[in-house]
Amino acid sequence: MKIYLLDKYLKKYTRMSERELTHTVKSNLWFTPVLYVFFSIILVTLSLNGDLNFELGDRMRPHFALDYELTLSLLSILTSATLTITIFTFNLVLVVFTTFSGQFSPRILKNFIASKATQRVLGIFTGSFIYVLLSLFFINERITEYYFAVPLTATFLAIFSMATFIFFINHAVAWLQVNQMTDDMKKEALGIVNGTLKNELDIYKVKDFNDANADIRDGKGIHIKAGSPGYIQLVDFISMIKEAQIDDITIKLEYTIGSYVFETTPLLTYWKNHEIAIVEDKYLAFFSVRKKQTEVQDIEFSINKLVEVAIRALGNYDPKTATTAIYQVGEILVSISQVTDFSNYLVDDENNLRLILQKRDFNHYLYNGLGYIRHYAKDNVIVSTEILKVLDLMAKSLHPRDYQSVWDFAIHTAIGFESLFLFEQDSQQFYLALFNLATTTDNLEDYEEFLKKI
Template sequence: MLFKKAPAKWEEFKKKSPREKWLELYGNLWVTPIIYGFLSILLLVLAVTLDLTTDSGKFIPPALTIEYQLTRTILSTLTGGILSLTTFTFYGVLAALTTFSVQFSPRILQNFMRNKMTQRTLGIFIGSFTYVLLCLFFLDKQSTFFFIPVLAILFTMLTMATFIIFVNHIVNWLQVTNMTEDMKEESAIVAKNLLVKEMDAYRVKNSASIEHQVPENREQACSIYVEESGYIQTIDFINLIKEAEKDDLIIELHYKVGNYAFVSTPLLSYWPNGANSIDESKYYSMIRIGKNQNEVQDIEFSLSKLVEVAIRAIGSNDPKTATRTIYQIGDLLIKISQLSFFTPYLADEEGNLRIILDNLEFKDYLYIGLSSIRHYARKNVILTVEILKVLHAIAKVRKKHDCTPVWDFAVYTTRSLEINYIHSLDREKLYNTLLDMAKTTGHEMEYNKLVRKMMRTITDEDDRKEIERKIPLGCY
């Protein structure tokens, strides 16, 4: 049974994109150590050949050669030392990471495992241990040695240097600033790959030009159903469009990447245009469903990591970390805003509608990125002002586009404040930030109405007069 499953898994693995393959391979800690272990075996073969087969002792000065007993002592000592160093290093690091992940996000461990420095460090440790251990099996009492012990010593020195570099790397990586920056860059790569490389060439820029092709009769659609529940991990949009063009179909996706698809529910619907028979299995195979979410195409999942760090920071009374993470989310939302048009239609090269998406608009990304943080910061006026500053920055970037969703989210955030008393200084910061945003988005009248409503909640007459003096109303 195992032999039957292996070829099927290999065939499935070959069909994956390069990024999927990389995430699957390097999401485990055994791939790089195997590679380095194999390289250490090659070096072992070379050293053994030079020391035992070619009798290299004849060509090397006696002062540089090492006798059997000393060689064995060196290798035995180094074997135990490298193993102890490897165990100590990764036990300590994983203990620290476990604590850190509880404080911020359990998904930090995934980022740590995929980090190239982590992979290479473990590979060097395991490769060095493999070399010095296997060398013990090739020692000959009648021979003198040079290459075997010298390479073992060099491996140990490399291991020590790697240990120092790795500890420095961990100290830097565990700083929240660097960690969130790493998460943001990873999310930006996901957004760029999905929204630009895969979909942008096929997006319909003007939705009105293609709406006449959208099928109106839903009863004529044929459906393909989910065979096994799970998360939508990836959708092969390019091949989906090409196959739909061959079969002359229009396809509507009922789930987007990251959604949980329930068994026996419609995965997609299609409208055949005179085709006699459609191979539904090929379309089903282009949508990969798995037990867990991954970051190949799932922008929401990538955003959620940063959101979780911000929420944990708020709960831990760490406003600096929360603020920094909110800025990273804002930066990522700006990049998403600049990457693509948010239209639900994908067409082939001839302009014929092929795919109707369960599409996210920019306001949805705003909600995903900031709504949970807004909820947990609703009793903190300072963090609320920081959220408004981020929204103002986004509005500046989107000035040529529709800024209404950004203003609406700012109103939604402001009216969610649950504080009975706000000091006049805090109100001044809040209202001034809102005013700047209203000017940028062109919603000055709405700002005036919003602030008047909020002013009515001020019970202290002196506070109300002070606010009216600092922020005059009725000027719009």
């Protein structure tokens, strides 16, 4: 039974794409400590070989070598001390996890785990413990009476571990700061925008295909079912386009990255220009459908982490944190507007239509980014005013085609706030922010009409 479970566990990793495997390895807490354990085993082998075979201890007497009793005592103390500090560090990680889950969002815990600093700190502690433990196990008084390499290396690792522990305390405190945390999530989202929307898809996009086959316009085609339930984590668009070019077919994705599908859900539809049979399973291999969402290609999931931080902050009466998250979301939306033309048509290198994506325009991302926050801030005039200020700041950098989307969002945000202004200053700041946005997006006439209605 254990062998079967191990085989199933290993197969899960062998079936992953290189991109998915890299993300999984980086987001797991065990990978880096295991590497450090291997390094510590190599270090144990070298230091024991120096003391037992080359008798470095005898050569370094009397100033630098330690006798067997003192070496044994030193390793015993360091073994218990290193284990204690490792356990304390893991306990500190759990405290950070609990704080993040309760105050912000359980979905951002992976960001802390995937942090190189967190993984390296745990790797150093684990590797140091394994080193002193194995050294304690292999030292032998009958082979040599004096040791040099083993106690010297153990002492160095103890000092290094103490310095690492101080660094980790500082790292955890810095990560708990809202600005640092939200900035890391913003960088993660911007990486997805540049990696998926810009570098991976834009080179294949065209604005429109008016001469598309009539069967595609009529919605006719052959469906391929998902085959397994879960979230669509990854799609290998480039390989799919190349394979569709070989088979001379056109494919339409019925669902996009981040969508949940059932086993019998039609995942994609294809149209072929010949009667030759198509091997459908190879197209399912371009999809990664798993039990949970990930941030590898899912820009909306990455944005939603910042949205959850803002919503939790509103519930905890922390408007500053909410405002910080709103501005980070705004920066991501600006990047999306700048790097993509929102076309859902992808062609091959011969300019033949091969892939039709789900339609995603700027309105979609704007609503997913700020719509939920607007809903939970509907009774908070100050935070809603900040949303208008963010929209104005965004409009100064957005592609002009998205001005109307931002203005419409602002108008819907402003509707119904007249009765919530407790102070005259609230009304002034709110409508000043709306006026500035109208000026930026060239909607002053609509702004005047809106004021007349209210």
